[in-house]
Amino acid sequence: MIQYFSIVLLLIGIYGLLTQKHTIRLVAALNIFEIGLNVFIISVGYVRGGIAPILTSQANTSALLYVDPLPQALVLTSIVIGVGITALALALARRMYKTYGTYNLDEMEGK
Amino acid sequence: MKKFISLLLIACLGAFIFISLYFPGGGTLAFPYYGDVDLNGRVSQAYIDKSVNGPNDVVVYGESTDEESGSANMVTSIVVDYRSFDTLGEVTVLLVSTLGVGILLGGKRKRLEYKHAPNFILKHGARLTFGLLVVFGVYMFAHGHLTPGGGFPGGSIIAAAILLLYLADDEFRVKLAGIKIAEGTAGSLYVIIGLAGLATGGYFLYNFLPNGTVGKLFSAGIIPIVYALIGLKVGSEISGAIDGFATEEVAE
Numbered sequence: 001m002i003q004y005f006s007i008v009l010l011l012i013g014i015y016g017l018l019t020q021k022h023t024i025r026l027v028a029a030l031n032i033f034e035i036g037l038n039v040f041i042i043s044v045g046y047v048r049g050g051i052a053p054i055l056t057s058q059a060n061t062s063a064l065l066y067v068d069p070l071p072q073a074l075v076l077t078s079i080v081i082g083v084g085i086t087a088l089a090l091a092l093a094r095r096m097y098k099t100y101g102t103y104n105l106d107e108m109e110g111k
Numbered sequence: 112m113k114k115f116i117s118l119l120l121i122a123c124l125g126a127f128i129f130i131s132l133y134f135p136g137g138g139t140l141a142f143p144y145y146g147d148v149d150l151n152g153r154v155s156q157a158y159i160d161k162s163v164n165g166p167n168d169v170v171v172y173g174e175s176t177d178e179e180s181g182s183a184n185m186v187t188s189i190v191v192d193y194r195s196f197d198t199l200g201e202v203t204v205l206l207v208s209t210l211g212v213g214i215l216l217g218g219k220r221k222r223l224e225y226k227h228a229p230n231f232i233l234k235h236g237a238r239l240t241f242g243l244l245v246v247f248g249v250y251m252f253a254h255g256h257l258t259p260g261g262g263f264p265g266g267s268i269i270a271a272a273i274l275l276l277y278l279a280d281d282e283f284r285v286k287l288a289g290i291k292i293a294e295g296t297a298g299s300l301y302v303i304i305g306l307a308g309l310a311t312g313g314y315f316l317y318n319f320l321p322n323g324t325v326g327k328l329f330s331a332g333i334i335p336i337v338y339a340l341i342g343l344k345v346g347s348e349i350s351g352a353i354d355g356f357a358t359e360e361v362a363e
Contacts, residue, residue, distance in 0.1 A: 015118070053184075087212050
């Protein structure tokens with residue numbers, strides 16, 4: 001179920017990237033796309049009945065059934081890189097606004 | 112018209128993804144069905160059992176000592192031990208992107224002016240919350256090898272505390288020179304720890320400290336140190352980016 005949901009999020013993100021003209025909305029669409037992808041990668045590592053891959057005083061041996069920790073570690077990387085991309089994209093959008101006076105890509109004219 | 116074409120394209124892409132994921136059609140599936148993953152024989156199972164370098168018995172929380180990587184949180188043991196070089200690259204990506212933000216939003220800057228000046232209660236309440244948030248962020252990266260969290264969320268929480276001060280006070284600015292020193296020191300120390308591992312253990316980012324008992328605060332060798340450095344680095348980097356967004360260039 002959550003896998004269908006992640007694919008729907010992914011498609012919404014691509015649709016936003018294709019149709020929007022406003023730079024901030026483009027960044028938002030990029031983030032939705034990225035979240036969909038991250039949820040999908042995590043869902044691939046789900047083991048039915050598995051618990052979070054952390055040893056605690058309750059779940060105290062490695063012999064229990066855990067979900068796959070590898071996709072989670074990779075998604076951690078992906079989230080951080082997403083933050084970097086978002087920051088850079090927003091800075092570019094701000095700079096474009098300062099130069100052209102608009103956030104709309106169609107209204108920008110060369111100077 | 113453009114929206115219709117985009118919708119059509121999305122529908123085709125969605126159908127393609129669904130068919131390739133859930134209807135094998137004679138071939139094998141690209142991914143197992145949701146929940147049907149079998150970890151046996153995969154490297155993930157070796158990460159869980161801490162048996163990547165050789166066979167290992169069951170790891171028991173609070174009892175097993177000197178296990179490989181020694182971290183109770185398996186995700187952390189992957190991120191900062193088995194694939195620590197990957198994380199170094201990740202930190203570099205973040206550094207480069209905040210560098211880009213610094214170049215795009217650089218120069219002599221002043222704070223954006225608010226239409227309504229923030230009042231006394233807002234300013235001082237935000238300062239009170241700031242302390243709590245920083246303590247929580249430090250807790251987050253100090254316990255990265257025991258509980259969910261780690262350097263990246265901890266650093267983000269610290270940056271969020273700085274953002275709170277920026278939002279609540281229209282005169283507050285961080286000292287950018289101090290931020291750059293913290294960032295540079297933390298980043299270089301990470302590489303120096305890696306080189307120390309190379310000198311003592313034979314490969315870059317080798318976990319050369321004693322691993323201790325699984326589940327104790329002082330365990331897992333270099334993992335808490337590296338995560339604290341990552342937390343400081345991420346916190347200062349994102350704070351620098353926040354400063355760029357909350358200020359505007361001064362016309363000279």
